[in-house]
Amino acid sequence: MKTLIDISSWKRREHFAFFSGLHEPFHGIVADIPCTQARQFCRDNQISFFLFYLHRCLAAINQIPELRYRVQQDQVVLYQQIHANATIGRADHSFGFCPIDYQPAFGAFCEQAELSMARVKSSEGLCFTQECQRDDVIHFSAMPWIAFNGITHARHHDGKDSAPKVSVGKCVEKNGELVFPVAVFAHHGLADAYHIHQFFDAFTEQLRQHP
Numbered sequence: 001m002k003t004l005i006d007i008s009s010w011k012r013r014e015h016f017a018f019f020s021g022l023h024e025p026f027h028g029i030v031a032d033i034p035c036t037q038a039r040q041f042c043r044d045n046q047i048s049f050f051l052f053y054l055h056r057c058l059a060a061i062n063q064i065p066e067l068r069y070r071v072q073q074d075q076v077v078l079y080q081q082i083h084a085n086a087t088i089g090r091a092d093h094s095f096g097f098c099p100i101d102y103q104p105a106f107g108a109f110c111e112q113a114e115l116s117m118a119r120v121k122s123s124e125g126l127c128f129t130q131e132c133q134r135d136d137v138i139h140f141s142a143m144p145w146i147a148f149n150g151i152t153h154a155r156h157h158d159g160k161d162s163a164p165k166v167s168v169g170k171c172v173e174k175n176g177e178l179v180f181p182v183a184v185f186a187h188h189g190l191a192d193a194y195h196i197h198q199f200f201d202a203f204t205e206q207l208r209q210h211p
Contacts, residue, residue, distance in 0.1 A: 001079070001080040001081070002070075002077040002078060002079045002080065002136070003077060003078045003080075004075060004076075004077055005069070005075070005076040005077060005078060007075070007076060010076070012189070012190070015188070015189055015192075016076065016189035016190065017189075018189070019187070019188040019189035020071070020159065020189045023157055024157060025159075025187050025188055025189055026153075026155075026161075026185050026186060026187055026188065027185070027186065027188045027193075028150075028151065028152075028183060028184065028185040028186075029183070029184055029193060029196050030148070030149055030150060030151065030181055030182070030183040030184075031181070031182055031200050032174065032179040032180070032181055032182075033179060033180060033181075033182045033200060033203060033204055033207070034177055034178070034179050034204060034207070035053070035171060035178050035179060035180050035207055036177050036178040037207065037208055038052060038053060038056070038207040038208070039171060039178055041210050048110070050142055050144075051109070051110050051113055051114075052106075053168060053207065054084060054086065054100070054113075054140060054142075055102075055106055055109050055110075056203060056206035056207050056209070057084075057138075057140070057166060057168070057203055057206075058082065058083070058084055058102040058138070059102075059104070059202075059206045060199055060202035060203040060205075060206045061082050061138055061164070061166070061199065062081060062082055062102065063198075063199075063202045064191075064195055064198050064199050064202065065078060066190055066191035066192070066195040067082070067138075067164055067186065067190075067191055067195060067199060068080075068081075068082050069162070069187075069190040069191070070135040070136070070162045070163065070190075071159070071160070071162035071187065071189075071190070072135065076190070077135075079135070079136040081102060081136070082102065082136055082137060082138060083099065083100065083101045083102045083134070083136060083137045083138075084099070084100045084101075084102065084137055084138055084140045085097055085098070085099050085100075085132050085134070085137040085138070085139050085140065085163075086098045086099075086100055086140040086141065086142075087140070087141045087142075088117050088120045088121060090120075090121050091121075094124075095126075096120040096121075096123055096124075096125065096126055096127035097120070097126055097127050097128050097129075097132045098116050098117055098119075098120045098127065099116065099129075099131045099132055099134070099137070100112070100113045100116055100117075105211075106211035107211070135162070135163060137163055138163060138164050138165065138166050139153075139163055139164070139165040139166070140165075140166050140167070140168075141165075141166075141167045141168075142167070142168050142169075143167060143168070143169050143170070144168075144169070144170050144171070145170055146169050146170055147169050147170040147171075147172045147180075147181055148167075148169045148170075148181050148183070149181060150183075151167055151183045151185070153165050153185055161187075162187045162190060164184060164185060164186040164187075164191070165183075165184070165185040165186075166182065166183070166184055166185075167182070167183040167185075168180055168181070168182050168183075169181040169182075169183075182200065182203065184196045184199060184200075
């Protein structure tokens with residue numbers, strides 16, 4: 001479900017017009033997010049850490065309206081709920097795209113996510129289906145081998161792309177606490193650094209909450 005934004009009275013109308021006119025309207029920010037409690041909880045309860053933090057990431061994204069805006073042709077819409085199009089790795093180190101719907105209940109989320117992931121893992125190629133081209137998603141990737149401090153993305157610069165890209169890296173210990181790098185790459189006409197800060201805070205809080 002989505003709501004059409006009246007750009008003529010929208011407080012971001014000048015921001016949207018300015019940044020949409022650039023060759024690269026996206027901006028990216030990377031921050032370390034604490035994950036000690038979340039990692040230990042998953043180990044203690046034999047829960048997939050990946051699915052846990054993906055679920056918590058989506059819960060946080062859905063709290064931030066600016067990260068639920070999408071550009072459709074020359075219009076802006078606000079989606080009521082955002083899901084994930086994730087990259088899922090295979091045993092041969094290739095990967096495929098995997099749509100995963102957000103559900104507030106963690107158990108239900110895991111059940112349908114595991115089915116979707118199993119289909120990708122047993123397939124070949126990118127699995128780039130029509131469902132992967134939905135707008136009501138974030139593009140999500142996990143790189144548990146790299147504690148990165150910067151990232152870029154391959155994408156079309158045609159003005160049609162407006163879905164945020166969220167990447168999570170390797171857990172490392174800093175000052176006695178486990179953290180992992182989280183990168184957010186978002187359309188600057190729709191969301192500013194302040195809104196990404198709000199997401200980082202919401203994600204941090206979500207990781208402290210256990211199902």
